Structures are given as structure tokens and as C-alpha cells.
Amino acid sequence: AQKVTQAQTEISVVEKEDVTLDCVYETRDTTYYLFWYKQPPSGELVFLIRRNSFDEQNEISGRYSWNFQKSTSSFNFTITASQVVDSAVYFCALYRRGRRALTFGSGTRLQVQP
Amino acid sequence: EAGVTQFPSHSVIEKGQTVTLRCDPISGHDNLYWYRRVMGKEIKFLLHFVKESKQDESGMPNNRFLAERTGGTYSTLKVQPAELEDSGVYFCASSQDSAGDGGDTQYFGPGTRLTVL
Numbered sequence: 001a002q003k004v005t006q007a008q009t010e011i012s013v014v015e016k017e018d019v020t021l022d023c024v025y026e027t028r029d030t031t032y033y034l035f036w037y038k039q040p041p042s043g044e045l046v047f048l049i050r051r052n053s054f055d056e057q058n059e060i061s062g063r064y065s066w067n068f069q070k071s072t073s074s075f076n077f078t079i080t081a082s083q084v085v086d087s088a089v090y091f092c093a094l095y096r097r098g099r100r101a102l103t104f105g106s107g108t109r110l111q112v113q114p
Numbered sequence: 115e116a117g118v119t120q121f122p123s124h125s126v127i128e129k130g131q132t133v134t135l136r137c138d139p140i141s142g143h144d145n146l147y148w149y150r151r152v153m154g155k156e157i158k159f160l161l162h163f164v165k166e167s168k169q170d171e172s173g174m175p176n177n178r179f180l181a182e183r184t185g186g187t188y189s190t191l192k193v194q195p196a197e198l199e200d201s202g203v204y205f206c207a208s209s210q211d212s213a214g215d216g217g218d219t220q221y222f223g224p225g226t227r228l229t230v231l
Contacts, residue, residue, distance in 0.1 A: 101159035102159060
């Protein structure tokens with residue numbers, strides 16, 4: 001069985017602070033895919049990143065960075081110099097090759113105060 | 115390029131009534147998925163179409179839910195009769211197996227918020 005845990009239910013930071021959202025996953029598969037999605041107040045789920053299990057390189061995209069560590073089954077997401085527009089619910093998700101049902105974590109609500 | 119669209123954005127119905135949700139995937143995407151999030155819980159997979167065929171419907175909660183994708187374009191999800199516990203947000207997503215490795219990215223629509231009174 002697969003499982004994704006986002007232990008942080010809600011995080012509140014002040015603008016310009018750095019913040020890290022944690023994601024820990026469980027799977028028995030050797031080939032799998034990890035994702036992060038953002039859900040702003042408008043409600044849609046916005047794709048942020050996709051990572052396969054063979055690619056452990058960290059990724060940086062502007063103020064966003066992701067740290068994938070297979071040894072600890074974690075795929076953490078860091079926002080540098082947070083902005084009010086980053087306020088949203090962030091979901092981590094997983095699926096294994098061959099079955100495309102995403103398993104989602106429960107989400108982390110990020111509030112960035114001005 | 116237009117994203118995934120869903121209609122309606124909100125629906126309020128009474129217990130026992132029927133509701134039909136519609137999803138239009140991104141043009142050219144063969145894969146279409148339905149998910150839902152009931153209050154306070156995780157987003158859960160319902161089913162997956164490849165073109166007009168149901169590839170995986172293991173997440174469908176019971177036979178009150180019927181999904182179709184005639185012609186392999188848009189999809190509908192009908193709930194008949196609706197129960198109180200069906201309230202939640204229903205998301206549709208689509209993907210294209212462009213990577214060729216089964217790890218395609220699913221792009222989501224804005225969701226339909228269903229309230230059953």
C-alpha cells in the first residue's frame with residue numbers, strides 16, 4: 001500500500017521568511033513518481049513539480065526548491081523569501097508506474113502574512 | 115491552451131436527487147481521472163479513463179456513482195441518488211503519456227463543489 005504523510009497541517013510565516021513543507025511517503029515499488037501541487041484560494045490544483053524515483057537531484061525553480069531523499073523517503077519543498085501570493089494549500093502526491101491513481105497527502109495550509 | 119474545465123462549479127441538491135458533473139479535459143489528452151475530497155479528508159482517486167475505456171475504477175465508492183466518457187472526449191460523473199456523505203469537491207484531471215514511462219503529469223480542473231442537503 002502507498003501512503004503520503006504531510007505532518008504539518010498549517011504553517012504561518014511572515015513575508016520574506018523561508019519555509020519548508022515536509023512530505024514523507026511509503027511505497028514498496030522501486031519505480032514511482034512524486035508530485036507537488038498548489039491549491040490557491042480559487043480552488044484549482046496547480047501542478048508544481050514531478051520527480052521520478054531514479055532522479056534524486058534536487059531542483060530549484062525561482063524561489064521554489066525541492067529536496068528528494070530516497071534514504072528517508074522524503075520529498076520536501078522549500079519556498080525562499082515567501083510572499084503573500086504563496087498562501088495556499090500544498091499537496092504532495094505519489095503514484096507508481098503502471099497505475100496512475102495519485103495518492104495524496106492531507107495537505108499543508110501555508111499562510112504568509114504581510 | 116485551455117486547461118481542464120469542470121461544470122458546474124457548485125451544485126446544491128437534496129438527498130435522493132440526481133446530479134451530473136461534467137469534465138472537459140485538455141485537448142489531446144487520452145487519460146482522464148476523477149478524484150474527490152470530502153470534508154477534512156485527503157483527495158481520493160475515483161477512476162481513470164483511457165480514451166472512452168475505464169482503465170481503473172477501483173476508487174468508485176458504490177454503484178450510485180456512474181462515470182462515462184463517450185467518444186473519448188468529455189466525461190460525466192453522475193450520482194444517483196445522492197446521499198449526505200457524497201458532499202465534497204470533485205476534481206477532474208487529464209494527462210498525456212508524453213514521457214512514455216507511465217509517469218505522466220496530471221493536470222487538474224478547478225473542481226465542482228457538491229453539497230447534498
